Amino acid sequence: MDLQGVHYSLGSRRIxxxxxxxxxxxxxxxxxxxxxxxxxxxLRLITGQIRADAGEVRVFxxxxxxxxxxxxxxxxxxxxxxxxxxxxxxxxxVFENVAFPVREHHRLPEDVLRRLVLxxxxxxxxxxxxxxxxxxxxxxxARRVALARAIVMDPEVLIYDEPFVGLDPISMGVVVRLIRExxxxxxxxxxxxxxxxxxxxxxxxxxxxxxxxxxxxxxxxAELRESxxxxxxxxxxxxxxxxxxxxxxxxxxxxxxxxxxxx
Amino acid sequence: MxxxxxxxxxxxxxxxxxxxxxxxALFLLRVLAACGPALARPRLIAHQVYNSGGRSLIIIMxxxxxxxxxxxxxxxxxxxxxxxxSALGVAxxxxxxxxxxxxxxxLLFAGRAGTSLTSEIGLMRATDQxxxxxxxxxxxxxxxxxxxxxxxxxxxxxxxxxxxxxxxFGAQFVGVYVMGVDRGTFWSQTQxxxxxxxxxxxLIKSFSFGVACSLLAVYEGFHAKPTxxxxxxxxxxxVVASSVLTLIINYMLTAxxx
Numbered sequence: 437m438d439l440q441g442v443h444y445s446l447g448s449r450r451i452x453x454x455x456x457x458x459x460x461x462x463x464x465x466x467x468x469x470x471x472x473x474x475x476x477x478x479l480r481l482i483t484g485q486i487r488a489d490a491g492e493v494r495v496f497x498x499x500x501x502x503x504x505x506x507x508x509x510x511x512x513x514x515x516x517x518x519x520x521x522x523x524x525x526x527x528x529x530v531f532e533n534v535a536f537p538v539r540e541h542h543r544l545p546e547d548v549l550r551r552l553v554l555x556x557x558x559x560x561x562x563x564x565x566x567x568x569x570x571x572x573x574x575x576x577x578a579r580r581v582a583l584a585r586a587i588v589m590d591p592e593v594l595i596y597d598e599p600f601v602g603l604d605p606i607s608m609g610v611v612v613r614l615i616r617e618x619x620x621x622x623x624x625x626x627x628x629x630x631x632x633x634x635x636x637x638x639x640x641x642x643x644x645x646x647x648x649x650x651x652x653x654x655x656x657x658a659e660l661r662e663s664x665x666x667x668x669x670x671x672x673x674x675x676x677x678x679x680x681x682x683x684x685x686x687x688x689x690x691x692x693x694x695x696x697x698x699x
Numbered sequence: 700m701x702x703x704x705x706x707x708x709x710x711x712x713x714x715x716x717x718x719x720x721x722x723x724a725l726f727l728l729r730v731l732a733a734c735g736p737a738l739a740r741p742r743l744i745a746h747q748v749y750n751s752g753g754r755s756l757i758i759i760m761x762x763x764x765x766x767x768x769x770x771x772x773x774x775x776x777x778x779x780x781x782x783x784x785s786a787l788g789v790a791x792x793x794x795x796x797x798x799x800x801x802x803x804x805x806l807l808f809a810g811r812a813g814t815s816l817t818s819e820i821g822l823m824r825a826t827d828q829x830x831x832x833x834x835x836x837x838x839x840x841x842x843x844x845x846x847x848x849x850x851x852x853x854x855x856x857x858x859x860x861x862x863x864x865x866x867x868f869g870a871q872f873v874g875v876y877v878m879g880v881d882r883g884t885f886w887s888q889t890q891x892x893x894x895x896x897x898x899x900x901x902l903i904k905s906f907s908f909g910v911a912c913s914l915l916a917v918y919e920g921f922h923a924k925p926t927x928x929x930x931x932x933x934x935x936x937x938v939v940a941s942s943v944l945t946l947i948i949n950y951m952l953t954a955x956x957x
Binding site: 483485509510512513515517519520521524525526527536537540541585589 | 830
């Protein structure tokens with residue numbers, strides 16, 4: 437998977453101004469950056485939900501921007517995606533959620549399907565929750581069910597959108613371990629979009645840091661920690677002020693305080 | 700500036716309405732294109748017939764009964780002025796079959812089933828479920844929208860028919876047991892005056908209302924802003940637009956059938 441010189445703007449707001457990212461087969465690649473830098477937009481580009489204004493997004497050797505809807509759907513059948521909130525289908529129970537992609541795309545005998553689903557649920561530790569409704573799950577459990585659903589079709593690429601947000605430490609540890617294990621055991625290529633520095637550092641083979649529409653740093657987690665680039669330092673250390681300013685752009689404070697109030 | 704805005708404002712709202720009609724029409728084409736593949740999975744559609752129709756059944760029956768009973772009272776009083784109480788059966792049955800049954804059922808459907816379709820699809824969008832389907836290479840138009848649309852289209856004539864049966868029963872109950880119309884006269888007059896065309900006219904009407912109400916409900920849900928406020932607004936728009944469109948279509952079909 438390869439992104440070269442990707443430009444993308446939403447209305448007048450420029451989100452990417454020449455992003456280059458390379459994802460090696462079988463690796464875990466992390467894309468990090470402060471909120472609002474377009475991490476989720478990047479995933480939408482990779483999965484073909486939106487098209488780049490300029491540059492190339494190559495997935496499985498083909499430019500996503502040139503694919504027809506049918507080709508796009510064919511490409512997505514080789515991918516799994518974990519959404520931030522799980523995005524489980526609320527009218528189906530856990531078992532049926534995991535079975536959903538299989539039922540939609542294949543005709544498997546019911547007992548084969550059952551074993552397949554139980555196997556995937558077992559892998560994420562939730563075989564016992566098969567008959568629960570999505571509303572009965574905790575945030576961490578919902579994400580694990582979504583993970584089981586994402587791997588049920590044995591994808592070649594797994595995409596994680598903020599997999600660690602809003603999880604308690606135990607659930608976080610479980611998800612971190614699952615991402616690593618699934619990657620190694622199934623030989624999946626993983627892309628993790630996140631801003632959780634320690635978690636990403638512990639599993640990513642290579643990390644990219646996005647800021648202001650560009651990749652400002654790339655390398656292993658250790659290399660990023662050693663970086664002297666101010667934007668990288670601020671992000672890795674969580675400093676409130678720096679290249680990413682604390683204040684949203686505004687008129688000078690004294691001017692605004694002394695300005696005449698117009699009703 | 701305010702003067703130009705004053706002139707442009709009505710024009711702009713006309714354009715907004717026209718753009719919306721166009722957008723709904725294009726959406727209808729997309730839904731129809733998705734209906735073919737959806738028909739290959741009758742279980743999904745049957746489930747939606749139950750969701751839209753089965754769950755509206757109680758209120759439809761209750762309303763049908765009471766509308767019929769009111770019709771029995773009013774009809775009797777009106778006909779008694781001309782000494783033709785014996786025509787109560789005909790008046791009530793024709794009124795229900797051709798007008799009240801299809802129209803009131805459609806209005807109730809918009810309020811009960813239409814709103815739940817809109818909010819369900821709107822919330823599916825707000826919680827990324829539709830995007831998740833697309834990511835699993837499943838087309839939400841085929842999997843979510845088309846079965847719900849077809850479910851509504853099938854359910855509406857069935858509901859209207861049940862409404863009519865209960866309504867006629869209600870009118871007969873009031874006419875015969877409360878007001879003292881002869882039961883045999885009630886039924887024989889009705890049998891003599893009502894022909895198949897009256898029934899099919901009503902069915903065509905409720906089929907059309909089914910298409911209109913279901914289409915607007917899935918359209919509003921599919922295009923709802925993915926926020927709590929957006930889904931709420933979409934639900935309101937479904938009720939308002941479906942009700943108005945139902946009454947407009949009703950007039951046009953009534954004129955066409957004469």
